[in-house]
Amino acid sequence: MKRTLISELDNDHLGKTVTVEGWIHEIKRLKSVDFIMLRDKTGIVQVTVKKTETPIGIDLGSLTRESVMRVTGEFPEKQISKKMKEITASKIDLLNVAATPLPLPVAENIESDLETRLNNRFLDLRRHENYAIFHTKSNLLWGIRSFLHTHGFVEVNTPKIVASSTEGGADLFRVQYFEMDAYLNQSPQLYKEILISSGFERVFEVGPAFRAEKHNTTYHLNEFTSIDIEMGFSNHEDAMAMLEGSVKSGIENALSHAHNSGNYQLRMLEVPELPFPRVEYSKCLSMVQNAGGKIEFGEDFGPEHLRVIGEKYPGFYFITKWPSELRPFYTMVDPDDETLTNSFDLQFREREITSGAQRVHDPEMLRRRFVAKGLNPEDFQFYLNAFRYGMPPHAGWGLGLERLAMILLDLKNIRETSLFPRDRTRIVP
RNA sequence: GCCCCGAUAGUGUAGCGGCCUAUCAUACGGGCCUGUCGAGCCCGUGACAUGGGUUCAAAUCCCGUUCGGGGCGCCA
Known part of the structure; x- marks a missing residue:
């Protein structure tokens, strides 16, 4: 039957x-x-x-x-x-038949330690409240995907095993690739830019990003899902518009398909209103300084600083015009003030969820930026070549899906939003 | 890489020098109960991470080890 x-x-x-x-x-x-x-x-x-x-x-x-x-x-x-x-x-x-006793309660309202839950994740995920996280994450992603599709983006897949680092500084996981040394990619940045040179105009990718940073916090994973876009003939303003539209569409979709089996209460953010506030870095800097924060121009905001700013902007907001020393080599400088860049972060209260910018499209400027950042342009030949034969102006961003899901569901630990999280000490299950 | 903190039954906890052959809830095993619905009642099984030390006496204090949590830095 x-x-x-x-x-x-x-x-x-x-x-x-x-x-x-x-x-x-x-x-x-x-x-x-x-x-x-x-x-x-x-x-x-x-x-x-x-x-x-x-x-x-x-x-x-x-x-x-x-x-x-x-x-x-x-x-x-x-x-x-x-x-x-x-x-x-x-x-x-x-x-x-299920063995007994269970290593983790499924039906009881007893909260287990995250450690115990992750060790028995298959059982932990049988709880509807935990399934709901991934159901929501899926709908969030679908909402973002459909928004990008309707705006002419094509979904692509770029290599995760690469020969050199994307941005130089960050720690990468090294892997043995036959007789060569290789790395797990920390970001699809260079590849999505190359595709702009290829005339794809608008691309996006949803895929894993790997960071070998030994961070130990409730909002970092060593493997996370990055939603990346790059758009040709566009600037940072265009990219920000696409970002706030994506976020809104994702949240709308998550809300309209909210999973509710009846035995738990799913709390979710409301659909945010557009446009998100744009706040310049220099303005944030004064806000923090006025609140007694010790920070100078050119320094990044720490968690305490971001809390000060977040109190003023309790929802989503952009921090724009970051100093160039804080941004990677591919970030376009502000034509009106070369100490600044055409860059932005999307924040939710004190949490950063997206980083983006207009990119450098002139190969000579790019070469100078490499040198200024202490990188050897020779190591990035495959990337620079794409700029030598007609690279349009372009812009894009990368969004941490788990961070957005965490914010949407008001979860305290990012590991809750990853089925099988990879952190400083966990590679099993 | 730095700084704090923690480890008690399957799960989550109480206890923080002798009152501990260790509390409570739930799970698990057994029994009772004319339909339960956070069911109820009775009985039972089950734990002090590990190695040293201090002390008449250690779950409790000290040190090492292992494992874990949080914060910082960095970032998505």
Whole structure:
């Protein structure tokens, strides 16, 4: 018999025989009747087994929580259960038995340590509240994808195994590539720019980025999902417009498809209004200095500084016109003030989620910027070549998907938004 | 790389020199209960990360080790 998802049990099914499949959430055995709460991705249903009736095929005493089973029975017109839908079982197939006791509670409202949860992630993710994070993340990404698609972007995939570092400074994971040394790419930056030279006009990529920084915080991962775009014949203003549009579209989509199986409360941000405020770096600098923060022009804001700024701008906002010493070699300087750049970060309160800019498109300027940053242009020949034969002005950004998901769902630790997070000490599972 | 902090049953916790053959909740095993729905009641199993030291006495104090958490730096 065809399987029915628990969420599909509606008035149309009343009085009919249905088959549901899932995991045993909970078992309650009374003298004359047994109740089995059966859970699938979409919800929980109560399976009622009356002891007076004909045998249903299995020994109920052998059932354990989280075992997998198939139940066929009536979805009765008269629903006695007060809290959830109910099926009266006529046949139960035990498809697989779960060992006991469980290394992690699935049905209980007992919060386990993140460490314990991640060690048993397969079980942890059976909790609907955790599944909801990834359901939301998926819808967030789809919303962003569809926005970019409708604005003429083509989705591309660039190599993650590369010969040289993207920006020089950051630590990379080294890998052995046959007889050569290679690295895991920290960003698709150079490749997406090359594709602008190739005339793709507008590209975006969703893929992993690797950073070998030994950071130990609740908002860093060593492998994260980067959403990167690059657009030709465009400047930083165009890129910012595309970014705020993407974020809004992603959040709209996440909200309109919010997963709710009923046994938890999903909290989400409201759809933000556009445009996001644009605040220049110099203005942020004065704000921090006025609040007593010790910081000079040319220095990056620390967490305390960003908290000061975030109090003034509690939602999404851009910090623009960053000093050139804080930005990578490919960032275009401000034509009106060469100590500044046509760059921006997207912030949510004190959290940075995106970094972007108009890029340098003149090969000679790019060469000078390499040297100024202490990099050897010879190491980036494959990249520079793309600029020598007709590179349009262009701009783009890179957005940390896990950080955006974390903000959307108000989660305290970024590891919650990664199925199998890679941090300073974790590579398993 | 730097600075703080922590480790007690399957899970989450209390205890912080003798009252600890270690608390509570939940899970797990057994029993009771005419449909439960955060079910209830009774009984039971189950833990002081590890190696040293201090002390008459260590879960408790000190040191090392292992594992973990948080913050900073850096960034998405």
